Amino acid sequence: MKVHIDEVNCSGHGRCAKYAPNVFRLNDEDGYNADRGQTIEVPAGEEANAKLGVKSCPERAITIVED
Amino acid sequence: MNDGESRNDTYPRATREEMIERFGRDLVNDFDLDDPRFNDQFNETLNYMVRKCPVAHSQVGRGYYVLTTQDDVRAAAQNWKTFSAAKGYMPNRPDGIPYLIPEESDPPLHTRWRHKLNPHLSPKVCAAMDQPVRNDVNELIDRFIEKGECEFISEFGALLPGWAFFKNVLGVPLEDLPALVNGVEEGTFAPDLDERARHFSGVFDYLEKHLKWRSTQPARGDLIDTILAGVTYDDGTEAPWEHKVSVLVDLTFGGIATTTFVMASALHHLATHRDQLQLLLDDPSLIENAVEEYARYFPPVVALGRTTTCDVEVAGTQIKEGEFVMLGYAYASRDPRHMDEPEKIDVRRQGIPHSTFGVGPHRCIGSNLARVELRATLEEWLKRIPDFHVKEGTAPTYVTGYLRSMRSLHLVW
Numbered sequence: 001m002k003v004h005i006d007e008v009n010c011s012g013h014g015r016c017a018k019y020a021p022n023v024f025r026l027n028d029e030d031g032y033n034a035d036r037g038q039t040i041e042v043p044a045g046e047e048a049n050a051k052l053g054v055k056s057c058p059e060r061a062i063t064i065v066e067d
Numbered sequence: 068m069n070d071g072e073s074r075n076d077t078y079p080r081a082t083r084e085e086m087i088e089r090f091g092r093d094l095v096n097d098f099d100l101d102d103p104r105f106n107d108q109f110n111e112t113l114n115y116m117v118r119k120c121p122v123a124h125s126q127v128g129r130g131y132y133v134l135t136t137q138d139d140v141r142a143a144a145q146n147w148k149t150f151s152a153a154k155g156y157m158p159n160r161p162d163g164i165p166y167l168i169p170e171e172s173d174p175p176l177h178t179r180w181r182h183k184l185n186p187h188l189s190p191k192v193c194a195a196m197d198q199p200v201r202n203d204v205n206e207l208i209d210r211f212i213e214k215g216e217c218e219f220i221s222e223f224g225a226l227l228p229g230w231a232f233f234k235n236v237l238g239v240p241l242e243d244l245p246a247l248v249n250g251v252e253e254g255t256f257a258p259d260l261d262e263r264a265r266h267f268s269g270v271f272d273y274l275e276k277h278l279k280w281r282s283t284q285p286a287r288g289d290l291i292d293t294i295l296a297g298v299t300y301d302d303g304t305e306a307p308w309e310h311k312v313s314v315l316v317d318l319t320f321g322g323i324a325t326t327t328f329v330m331a332s333a334l335h336h337l338a339t340h341r342d343q344l345q346l347l348l349d350d351p352s353l354i355e356n357a358v359e360e361y362a363r364y365f366p367p368v369v370a371l372g373r374t375t376t377c378d379v380e381v382a383g384t385q386i387k388e389g390e391f392v393m394l395g396y397a398y399a400s401r402d403p404r405h406m407d408e409p410e411k412i413d414v415r416r417q418g419i420p421h422s423t424f425g426v427g428p429h430r431c432i433g434s435n436l437a438r439v440e441l442r443a444t445l446e447e448w449l450k451r452i453p454d455f456h457v458k459e460g461t462a463p464t465y466v467t468g469y470l471r472s473m474r475s476l477h478l479v480w
Binding site: 009011012013014015017019026028029030031032051052053055056057058059060 | 141145182185186188189190191417418419420421422424426427428430434435
């Protein structure tokens with residue numbers, strides 16, 4: 001599974017990393033997603049958490065690009 | 068926009084007869100955030116409008132629109148080029164008060180300030196405030212626990228966010244807090260617009276004095292020093308003094324005026340729903356998620372405004388350039404097109420896509436601190452006062468406009 005984090009629409013709510021800390025990393029300094037603008041691989045076994053992280057984003061800034 | 072979670076629920080549009088019968092007015096063409104009936108029928112009105120009135124219009128003052136569905140609110144909040152924040156977020160904004168920065172500005176000016184300010188309220192920095200905030204929670208509880216009762220707003224709810232923000236972030240003397248809290252509250256809800264302006268001016272004057280004093284002191288490397296250092300705008304100019312004062316005022320408004328409502332509402336809900344209280348007492352690990360659900364369901368910010376920079380259509384309604392459009396955050400957080408049974412409080416709800424902290428580049432900068440305050444309050448309160456009720460013969464009182472606030476809540480144990 002792969003997810004893409006939108007570079008512009010991520011606004012630092014931090015919900016993704018709360019639900020899926022092993023998938024989404026926050027930038028230490030400002031708390032925005034550290035992989036903004038990137039497509040990242042979801043580690044095996046973390047798919048359900050990743051989906052919750054995607055769902056909880058108030059910006060809809062994360063999309064599943066490959067299920 | 069479709070995330071696979073969206074439902075295709077469609078609801079018939081509201082009819083004039085139905086609205087007048089249920090709410091005493093035509094909400095689509097003649098809405099009023101300050102109507103006492105909106106305050107009294109708050110939940111019922113939100114639930115109705117998010118289904119049946121995607122766009123409402125108010126004829127009050129200069130007039131304003133309110134967007135209610137989650138998709139429309141999010142799209143407008145993210146599209147700052149069309150929905151500009153630079154003309155303010157308050158409907159019928161009182162004359163004579165300077166615009167608040169960064170809240171009432173657009174990128175790139177907005178971005179310059181947020182880049183500098185965000186690190187002071189990041190999740191990591193706020194996590195370090197957890198213990199000091201818990202100490203404050205306990206210190207406040209110490210003051211009234213033996214009494215067996217308290218008026219929660221004045222004895223706890225209106226104080227804790229101010230303490231947390233003043234002590235940990237601003238370093239402003241605590242004895243000045245009550246006057247500032249009152250200034251922000253009256254500046255927001257006073258029925259008379261001139262009165263609102265007068266109260267806001269008092270807050271500006273106080274904070275400007277504080278900022279001036281700090282500029283004569285050795286640097287502490289805190290948020291105030293970051294504000295004093297300022298930013299360079301894209302045209303090469305340095306942020307002027309009045310912008311720095313404005314930033315401090317903006318942060319203070321947000322820091323002391325909103326979280327109170329969520330914590331008071333959560334405790335009122337627990338005091339009146341024994342099963343829900345028992346659930347959290349039996350499993351305190353649910354509290355972190357409960358904070359998210361309470362924030363969703365008890366929104367202190369009903370709606371914040373933008374000004375259109377061009378003609379635009381939203382849900383079939385034509386909106387002209389230069390109109391004031393409110394983003395209905397409180398409505399969007401209970402949109403049935405995006406969640407099951409949104410009118411139900413369910414602390415086990417997972418992945419709650421709410422907009423209580425706003426959406427788009429203006430996302431509440433204090434959201435991480437608010438979460439720390441709410442969690443610490445609920446965890447410590449339930450440990451020390453696990454069995455509490457609303458005092459017999461009393462009921463909480465509310466005031467609502469573009470913000471919603473609880474004025475009194477009498478608890479006994």
